[in-house]
Amino acid sequence: MASDCNPKKFHIVMFPWFAIGHMTPFLHLSNELAERGHQISLLCPKKAQIQLEHLNMHKDKITFHVLPVPHVEGLPVGTETASEIPMFLTGHLVTAMDLLQDQVKALLQDLNPDFVFFDFSHWIPELAKEFGFKSVCYSVVCAASLAIALVPGLKKAPKTEDSALMEPPEGYPSTKVLLKKHETQKMSFLFMEFGKGITFYERLTTAMRNCDAIGIRSCRELEGEFCDYIGGQYWGKPVILTGPILHEPVEVNLEDRWKNWLDKFDPGTVVYCAFGTQVILEKEQFQELVLGFELTGLPFLVALRTPDGISSIEEALPEGFQERVGERGVIYGGMVDQPAILGHKSVGCFVSHCGFGSMWESLMSSCQIVLIPFLGDQILNTRLLADELEVAVEVERDEIARFSKEGLCNAVLCAMDKDSKVGQTIRKKHQRWMKTILKPDFGSNYMDEFVQQLNRL
Structure with missing residues (x-):
């Protein structure tokens, strides 16, 4: 049970970016804060509310406020969330979110909150000055991603034919981050327009520079050095951590169709693969x-x-694929209850895009971890898990970021082979991190400290 270390109760507004992968962790954080008696107002589009409603564990404390997303030229009519559109249209959705500024301003004036948590809406700190609330720029990606985004010279050409070693500036964590050539190109999104007249980099750094505190969904055990570096880049601004805010996977609530199928197989033999709500493969890579x-x-x-x-x-x-694999292989075009799947005794390997939510869920499960990152933050999460923590195997890619069926097969078998050196290493180190993360009160201690730091603000 969470302890309540402070009698003062806050009214907190949550205003996450309109992507399910962002809104979900904001709601998880809302649940933790509501459990401690705080009142939450979560601003989101109607479609997102419908998708998220079942995750609201404290309906008496958490209230959804629906924002009507305006139409922007270039977006399909009716678009409200990032999962409805391809990645190259995301900038238009950010523009639509920015156009809500007047409506959000009126809503905040009416709600009169103590805090507003936000991520991509870099204009929130200006409203904080006007209305007197505190603003927290809350990151649902790893601290390493934020730290690397701040590294000068990220746009420099690769130093070698195969890789680009980003030289860390003074004060940067001792760990150097090695990006493959094709990954360096993917990081260029930081300097592209992300909303009308502003780049992703400018949006991110403006938000962190002007807010009252930087919140990160991480823990010091995993990313302490990166958190200190980020605080140092913003003149000692408070960097407050919530911990992973995930619950231990359990087998309950798993749909019968999946439970009945998984029950057919021996413990630890099934490979589960999912790439989140935004990754859409081309047909050729899907088939590979x-x-x-x-x-x-x-x-x-x-x-x-x-x-x-x-x-x-x-x-x-x-x-001929389905005829060859028969009942041992299921390809499903929808969403599944991932924590419940990972908690089933038959699942022994998780092939993931290494989105931050999936990253934590993989660390907290007993499954072997295989990674195929696609987007910028996923690449950096992969560097953390595969290279630094050595708890995962990454699937090899060619210079244009394509993987092969042989490469995927080798990575899975390597991770699951208990007798291989790699398999033994990642298994041992993964179990060590599991013990840390799943300690009794690990998460609740982080949340209690987080609330105390909000009081200090």
Whole structure:
């Protein structure tokens, strides 16, 4: 049970970026704060409210306030969340969010909160000065991602043909981050326009420079050096950590269709794969992926969005694939209860895009971890897990970031082989981190300290 270290109760407004991968952790944080008696107002689009409502564990304390997302030229009519559009249209959705500034201002004036938590709406600190609340720029990605975004010279050309070693400036954590050539190109999104007249980098740094505190969904055990570096870059501004805010995976509530299928297999033999709500593979890479799972000879469950330009998952499958794999392989084009899947005794390997939520869920499960990152923060999360913590195997890619069925198969078998040196290393180190993260009161202690630091603000 969470302890309540302070009698003062706050009214906190949550205003996350309109992506399910951002709104969900904001709601998880809301649940933790509501459990401690604080009142929460969560601002989001109507479609997001429908998707998130079932995760509201404290309906008497957490209230959704629906924001009507305006139409912006270039966006499909009716778009409200990032999962509805391809990545290249995301900037238009950010523009739509910025156009809500007057409505948000009126709502905040009416709600009169003590705090507003935000991530991409860099204009919130200006409203804080006007209305007298405190603003917290809350990051749902790892501290390493924020720290690397601040590194000068990120746009420099690779030093070698194969990789680009970003030289850390003075005061940067001793760990150097090695990005492969194709990954360096992916990081260029930081300096592209992200909303009308502003780059992603400018949006991020403006938010962190002007807010009252920087909140990060992480823990010092994992990223203490990076958190200190970030605070140092902003003149000692408070960097307050919530911990991972995830619960230990359990088998309850797993849908019968998945439980009945998983129950057919021996413990630790099933490979589960999911890439979140935003990653959409091209048909060729989708087929390489499923053929790679076929090559492993292991049972597998793949939950992915339908490939780009294809009407259904079934249409995208390689010829004769389903007949060859039979019941040992399931390809599903929808969402599943990931923590419940990972908690099932038959699941022994998690192939992930290493989004921050999936990163924590993988660390807290007993599954072996295999990673195929696609976006900037996923790449940096992968560097943390595969290179620094050595708890995961990364699938090899070519210079244009494509993977092969053989590469995927080798990574899975390498991770699951108890006799291989790599398999033994990642298993041992993963178990060590699990013990740390799953200690009794690990998460609640972080949250109690987090609330105390809000009081200090």
